[in-house]
Amino acid sequence: MARWAVCDRERLARYEQPERGAPGHAPFALLPQAEDDVGAILRLATAQRVPLVISAGRTGLVEAQRPEGEAVLSLEKLDRPLAFRLADGRNFELGQGGGDSASALYGWWQAQGAPDLSGAHLIVQAGIPVDAVNALLEPLAMMWPLEMGSSSAATAGACVANASAGANAVCYGTAAHLCECAWGFWADGGVAGPCAGPRWRAPAPQALAIDSTRIDSELGLIGSQGLFGVITRLELRLQPRPAARESVLIPLPDMPAAVRLLAAARGVFGGDVEEFEFIGRAALELVMVHLGAAVTLPLPAGRLQPWSVLLQVKSQTDDGAELARRLYAFLSAYGIADDDIGYAPLPVLKRIRHSLTEASNLRLRALGGGRLAFDTAVPAERFGDYLAALSARLAAQHPDLDLIAFGHAGVGGAHLHLLGSRDRPLSVHAAALVGLVFDVTAEFGGTFSAEHGVGPKWAAEFRRRMPAERVQKLAAEKRRRDPVGILNPRSFGLST
Ligand SMILES: Cc1cc2nc3c(=O)[nH]c(=O)nc-3n(C[C@H](O)[C@H](O)[C@H](O)COP(=O)(O)OP(=O)(O)OC[C@H]3O[C@@H](n4cnc5c(N)ncnc54)[C@H](O)[C@@H]3O)c2cc1C
Numbered sequence: 001m002a003r004w005a006v007c008d009r010e011r012l013a014r015y016e017q018p019e020r021g022a023p024g025h026a027p028f029a030l031l032p033q034a035e036d037d038v039g040a041i042l043r044l045a046t047a048q049r050v051p052l053v054i055s056a057g058r059t060g061l062v063e064a065q066r067p068e069g070e071a072v073l074s075l076e077k078l079d080r081p082l083a084f085r086l087a088d089g090r091n092f093e094l095g096q097g098g099g100d101s102a103s104a105l106y107g108w109w110q111a112q113g114a115p116d117l118s119g120a121h122l123i124v125q126a127g128i129p130v131d132a133v134n135a136l137l138e139p140l141a142m143m144w145p146l147e148m149g150s151s152s153a154a155t156a157g158a159c160v161a162n163a164s165a166g167a168n169a170v171c172y173g174t175a176a177h178l179c180e181c182a183w184g185f186w187a188d189g190g191v192a193g194p195c196a197g198p199r200w201r202a203p204a205p206q207a208l209a210i211d212s213t214r215i216d217s218e219l220g221l222i223g224s225q226g227l228f229g230v231i232t233r234l235e236l237r238l239q240p241r242p243a244a245r246e247s248v249l250i251p252l253p254d255m256p257a258a259v260r261l262l263a264a265a266r267g268v269f270g271g272d273v274e275e276f277e278f279i280g281r282a283a284l285e286l287v288m289v290h291l292g293a294a295v296t297l298p299l300p301a302g303r304l305q306p307w308s309v310l311l312q313v314k315s316q317t318d319d320g321a322e323l324a325r326r327l328y329a330f331l332s333a334y335g336i337a338d339d340d341i342g343y344a345p346l347p348v349l350k351r352i353r354h355s356l357t358e359a360s361n362l363r364l365r366a367l368g369g370g371r372l373a374f375d376t377a378v379p380a381e382r383f384g385d386y387l388a389a390l391s392a393r394l395a396a397q398h399p400d401l402d403l404i405a406f407g408h409a410g411v412g413g414a415h416l417h418l419l420g421s422r423d424r425p426l427s428v429h430a431a432a433l434v435g436l437v438f439d440v441t442a443e444f445g446g447t448f449s450a451e452h453g454v455g456p457k458w459a460a461e462f463r464r465r466m467p468a469e470r471v472q473k474l475a476a477e478k479r480r481r482d483p484v485g486i487l488n489p490r491s492f493g494l495s496t
Pocket residue numbers: 019053054055056057058059060061064065066075126127147148149150153154155156157158159160161162163164165166167225226227229230231232357451452488
């Protein structure tokens with residue numbers, strides 16, 4: 001393994017540091033330079049029983065990439081776009097001879113007579129960051145529509161492996177649904193794939209739309225969170241960039257009102273509801289303080305309510321003015337007063353939405369009492385009642401805790417940050433708080449991990465809360481693909 005290994009402590013440090021939390025420790029990191037190297041490494045690791053954690057953009061939030069004595073298998077060198085394929089089979093090989101791949105691709109497309117791009121796919125290595133994929137597609141007015149605050153570093157392979165869900169999952173599904181096909185290696189080094197991605201269908205309101213505690217082994221490497229093997233190559237399903245997008249911020253008294261608003265918006269805009277995000281009042285106030293003079297809240301302070309939603313619609317045929325007219329006509333017919341429509345250019349509203357985590361980080365440092373971060377989901381029709389019940393239970397039992405709540409209301413997903421203070425550090429009642437949040441989530445038919453995965457962070461909860469039959473089925477599939485348990489061995493707690 002020596003030819004792939006990084007051993008010097010200074011270079012190793014970056015692979016030991018996860019996005020959140022304390023650094024881990026690794027004896028060495030392995031940096032395969034080619035896809036087949038991954039297979040060779042896994043075969044050797046299996047033969048020599050060397051445990052590995054997979055690391056890509058290192059933005060994961062469930063500690064899966066943090067080594068605790070395992071070696072790190074980094075995919076950062078496998079970051080090349082490989083080919084662009086039209087639905088009729090015409091294919092353009094990327095990255096040949098260096099140069100600007102986006103311009104070369106655009107030039108090729110023009111030379112083909114600028115054909116229709118519906119059903120086009122992009123084939124990439126797994127370690128390419130999401131933003132790099134989209135930079136390549138921009139001249140074609142196409143996109144791989146995974147909108148996450150981490151997209152500059154988070155990789156396409158990891159997103160497909162984790163079935164990550166962007167802010168626009170309500171429209172496009174998770175990264176698993178945006179993947180036509182994945183290839184790679186099982187943990188024992190055997191060749192894996194082609195693994196076919198599922199198709200997205202807007203789920204019924206009574207169904208759980210996203211649930212990363214549930215791995216479908218039929219999908220092979222897709223959505224398996226690095227338990228069964230490593231994705232090295234992907235064929236991505238692309239979408240056209242909308243010709244127009246409009247977004248508004250709407251204050252609401254409660255989340256059941258948000259659920260009703262979404263249903264009405266869907267009735268008018270159908271599949272063109274591109275995003276439906278919610279932000280709790282405390283979170284919104286915090287982010288506005290954090291952004292300071294750079295951004296103005298597009299609502300008078302007196303109009304703020306306990307919750308706000310960001311409703312974004314898109315169109316392929318309307319221009320911006322026509323789409324805005326239709327959006328305002330809908331809101332007015334729905335009975336929302338002009339003063340309650342927070343309008344701002346899309347980048348401003350995006351900045352507010354994507355600064356929430358950073359604002360929470362700053363508040364965490366200021367309060368100094370620690371943070372518990374949850375990523376839960378419930379069926380969309382119960383989402384409003386769920387958040388109301390959870391907020392009430394937390395306020396009654398822990399009135400002195402800060403709750404920062406935001407997330408993907410369109411798919412019933414909530415990011416909940418609980419912050420302690422120096423006087424009331426969270427560590428004192430962390431276990432009770434986790435129990436409370438997850439119990440309420442279960443009462444509403446939800447999942448304690450919506451999109452971030454289980455990893456080692458929630459392994460004990462997975463073992464405790466999932467039916468034994470489900471755990472055993474997953475453990476059996478893990479043994480089949482990873483007979484000596486070398487890959488991400490602490491994730492899901494399957495080896496304990
Ligand atoms: C600010 C911020 C915002 C975020 N927003 C969102 C969001 O909106 N939605 C969301 O779902 N997540 C979000 N995340 C979480 C994170 O970006 C995703 O989980 C993403 O998939 C991680 O990608 P990565 O390349 O950084 O993976 P890493 O953190 O490097 O890896 C994490 C784990 O993913 C698995 N993995 C990675 N690559 C592969 C591969 N090629 N094959 C098999 N398994 C692999 C392994 O188990 C690995 O240990 C956010 C994170 C941050 C920091």
